[in-house]
Amino acid sequence: MNLEPLRLWLEALRPDIVVVALCAARLVPIAFLCPLLGGQATPTTVRLGLVLTLSLFLRVEARVELVTPVESSLELAALVVRELGYGLSVGLVAALPFDAARMGGRFIDLFRGTSAEASLPAAGSRESATGDGLYHLLVALVVSGGLFPQVLAGLLRGFGVVRLGAFVPTEAGTLHVVALAGGALATGLAVGAPVAAATLAVDCFLGMASRAAPQVNLQEVGAPLRILGGGALLWLGVGVLCERLLAGVLSTDGALAMLGEAAR
Template sequence: MNLESLRAWLESLGPDVVVVALCSARLLPIAFLCPLLGGQATPTTVRLALVLALSLFLRVEAGITLAAPVESTLALAGLVLRELVYGTSVGLVSALPFDAARMGGRFIDLLRGTSAEASLPMAGSRESAAGEGLYHLVVALVVSGGLWPLVIGAVLRGFGVVGLGAFVPTEAATLHVAVLVGAAMATGLAVGAPIAAAVLTVDCFLGLASRAAPQVNLQEVGAPLKILGGGAVLWLGTGVLCERLLAGVLSVEGALSVLGEVAQ
C-alpha cells in the first residue's frame, strides 16, 4: 500500500470516526450516571472501554449514521455538546430509580439515627448504611433479573428515535426530566414512610410514658428503641420496598421514549 492509497483510506474513515465520537459523547454521561453501565463505582478505564465498544457496535452493527456531513470543527463541537447534554438527560432518567433507593435509605437512617457518621465515627465514611444497601440491592435485582436488557435496550434504541445531532433542548424535555426527578424524590420518601411511622410511634409512646411516669428517665431507651424498631420494620418490609423501586425501573423505558419524542 503506497502513501496515496493510505491517505485515501484514512480520509474515507473520517465520517465513521465522527459517528463513533458522537455516539461516545452521548454514552459517556450515561456510563457515569447509570449504574447498569458502570456508574461511579466502576473504574474509569472500564467505563471508557465500554463506551467505545458500544459506540463501535452502534456504528458497525446497528448502522447509526449522521444525517448531514460535518463541514467544520465548530459544527462538530456543537454536535458533541448536544450529544453530551442529551446523554446527561438520558443517564439521569435511567439512574433515577436507583437514586430513589439511595434517598429512601438515607431518609430511613436519618430518622433512626443510625447514619454512618454517628455509628462509625472512626471509619471516615459519610455514607448511609441503609441507603447504600438498598441501592446495591436494587442494582443486583435488576442485573440478575430480566430488567437489565430492558433498560439498556431503551437506551440504545434512543439512537434510532433521536438521531445524532437531532437533539433540541426544548422546554418540554426540561419539564419532563424535572417531573421525573420529583417523582423519584417522592418514591424515596415513600420508601422511608413505614420506618418514619414506626419511629414516630416510638416517640409518641415514650412521650406518653414520660408524662405518665415523669420520675422514670426514658431518654436513654429512646434511641435503641428507634434503631431496633426501625430496623425490624425495614427487615420485614424489604420485599415491598424493592417491588416499589423495581416498578420505577420498569417505567424507565416509557420515560426514555417520551424524552426522545419531546427532545426533537
C-alpha cells in the same frame, strides 16, 4: 515514506470515526450516571471501554449514521456538545430509580439514627448504610433479573428516536426531566415513610410514658428502640420496597421514549 495511502484510508474512515465519536459523546454521561453501565463505582477505564464498545456496535451492527455530513471541526464540536447534553438528560432519567433507593435509605437512617457517621464517628464517613444497601440491592435485582436487557434496549433505542445531531433542547423535555426527578424524590420518601412513622410512634410513646412516669429514665431506651424497631420493620418490608423500586426501573423505558419524543 509515502503516507498518501494512510491519508486516503483515514479520509475514507472519516464518516465512521465521526459517528463513533458522536455516539460516544452521548453514551459517556450515561455510563457515568447510570449504575447499569458502570456508574460512579466502576473504574474510569472500564466505563470508557464500555462506551467505545457500544459506540462501535451502534455504528457497525445497528447502522447508526449521521444524516448531514460534518464539514468543519467547529460543526463537529457543536454536535459533540449537543450529544453530551442529551446524554446527560438520558443518564439522569435512567439513574433516577437507583437514586430513589439511595434517598429512601438515607431517609430511613435519618429517623433511625443509624447512619455511618453517627455509629462510627471516628471513621469520618457520611454515607448511609441503608441507602447504599438498597441502592446495591436494586442494582443486583435489575442485573440478575429480566429488566437489565429492557433498560439497555431502551437506552440504545434512543439512537433511533433521536438521531445523531437531531437533539433540540426544548422546554417540554426539561419539564419532563424535572417531573421525573420529582417522582423519584416522592418514591424515595414513600420508601422511607413506614420506618419514619414507626420511629415517630416510638418517640411519641416514650414521650407519653415519660410524662406519665417522670421518675423513670426512658431517654436511654429511645435510641435502641428506634434502631431495633426500624430495622425490624425494614427487614419485614424489604420485599415491598424492592417491588416499589423495581416498578420505577420498569417505567424507565417509557420515560426515555417520552424524553426522546420531546427532545427531537
